[in-house]
Amino acid sequence: MKHSNIAFFIPHKGCPHRCSFCDQRTISGTQQAPTPKEVADTCRQALSECRSPENTEIAFFGGSFTAIPTQEMVEYLEAAAPFVGKGGFAGIRVSTRPDAVEAPVLKILRQYGVTSVELGAQSMDDTVLALNKRGHTAEDVRRGAERVRQYGFSLGLQMMTGLVGDSKESAYRTAREFIRLSPNGVRIYPTVVLPGTELAALVQKGAYHPPGLEETVSLCAGLLNLFDGVGIPVIRLGLHASQEVGERMIAGAYHPALRELCEARRYLERMERLLAEVPPGEYRLCVSARCLSQALGQKKENIARLKERGYEISVAPDERMKPLEVRLVQGKEVTGCF
Numbered sequence: 001m002k003h004s005n006i007a008f009f010i011p012h013k014g015c016p017h018r019c020s021f022c023d024q025r026t027i028s029g030t031q032q033a034p035t036p037k038e039v040a041d042t043c044r045q046a047l048s049e050c051r052s053p054e055n056t057e058i059a060f061f062g063g064s065f066t067a068i069p070t071q072e073m074v075e076y077l078e079a080a081a082p083f084v085g086k087g088g089f090a091g092i093r094v095s096t097r098p099d100a101v102e103a104p105v106l107k108i109l110r111q112y113g114v115t116s117v118e119l120g121a122q123s124m125d126d127t128v129l130a131l132n133k134r135g136h137t138a139e140d141v142r143r144g145a146e147r148v149r150q151y152g153f154s155l156g157l158q159m160m161t162g163l164v165g166d167s168k169e170s171a172y173r174t175a176r177e178f179i180r181l182s183p184n185g186v187r188i189y190p191t192v193v194l195p196g197t198e199l200a201a202l203v204q205k206g207a208y209h210p211p212g213l214e215e216t217v218s219l220c221a222g223l224l225n226l227f228d229g230v231g232i233p234v235i236r237l238g239l240h241a242s243q244e245v246g247e248r249m250i251a252g253a254y255h256p257a258l259r260e261l262c263e264a265r266r267y268l269e270r271m272e273r274l275l276a277e278v279p280p281g282e283y284r285l286c287v288s289a290r291c292l293s294q295a296l297g298q299k300k301e302n303i304a305r306l307k308e309r310g311y312e313i314s315v316a317p318d319e320r321m322k323p324l325e326v327r328l329v330q331g332k333e334v335t336g337c338f
């Protein structure tokens with residue numbers, strides 16, 4: 001059964017300052033944080049309508065939850081806690097800064113049924129962190145992650161790609177460092193530059209050029225391969241689809257179906273590796289029936305790209321195949337598999 005969240009956005013609550021890229025109000029489409037009473041009312045309503053509360057968590061996103069003044073944070077937790085546990089939702093998920101998870105606050109979270117803590121690490125490169133005004137170091141992420149696990153929470157780590165000073169190599173270094181920290185899940189957010197942020201000013205001055213969609217898809221397909229290879233789920237890739245973000249962004253990589261584009265790219269790369277063994281011509285590839293659209297790519301882009309290189313491909317679904325597996329079939333023979 002698919003996991004879902006009853007998400008509450010608390011834009012910028014608890015944040016000690018504004019990071020260079022951040023505009024939570026536009027990203028979340030929420031101008032104001034809900035009151036604790038609104039949280040309780042929404043949870044009550046959602047629980048009465050929810051078919052599988054055991055697969056659903058109450059989530060506080062969009063700010064630095066554990067850096068909110070304690071009394072206010074506790075009021076939110078008290079509003080959500082009665083709806084968690086037997087017959088209720090599976091737990092409470094919060095996202096916060098890596099330097100705001102000291103022992104006393106983690107004890108409070110545990111007391112109120114919080115199950116998952118997500119740390120907005122963004123990068124494990126201290127230069128990138130400093131250039132983007134994060135106000136913490138990679139060592140804070142390591143220490144924070146360790147403490148979150150020590151207190152028995154499920155650990156989530158969030159990274160960004162394409163920030164000022166970031167590169168393909170430093171994104172991969174961040175991903176490898178994440179793997180060493182053994183998170184239960186990862187979120188990847190490619191940079192999208194929104195008006196009013198510090199990044200927007202840099203773009204306007206010509207001092208910063210974030211990677212566009214093509215470069216980002218290629219990078220993120222590789223990051224998915226890396227996390228997949230060690231069994232760490234990427235629970236989110238790209239900002240939630242939002243008309244407002246699409247209309248207001250001034251640079252960067254936004255697409256409402258970014259994950260799909262990246263999954264399709266992984267297929268394309270696999271097909272290319274298989275076809276590199278044979279000369280241009282007509283071929284049939286078999287893929288998992290569940291992943292047919294990813295194999296074809298958006299608007300059959302993968303097929304078109306292969307055609308440009310002289311490969312006329314037909315793709316056949318096969319119920320028995322695993323996701324990402326690709327077989328090259330000639331006549332009745334399987335002549336290649338990747």
Ligand code: SF4
Binds near residue numbers: 016017023063064
């Ligand atoms: S990135 Fe996180 S810490 Fe920085 S301003 Fe945004 S919500 Fe706050």
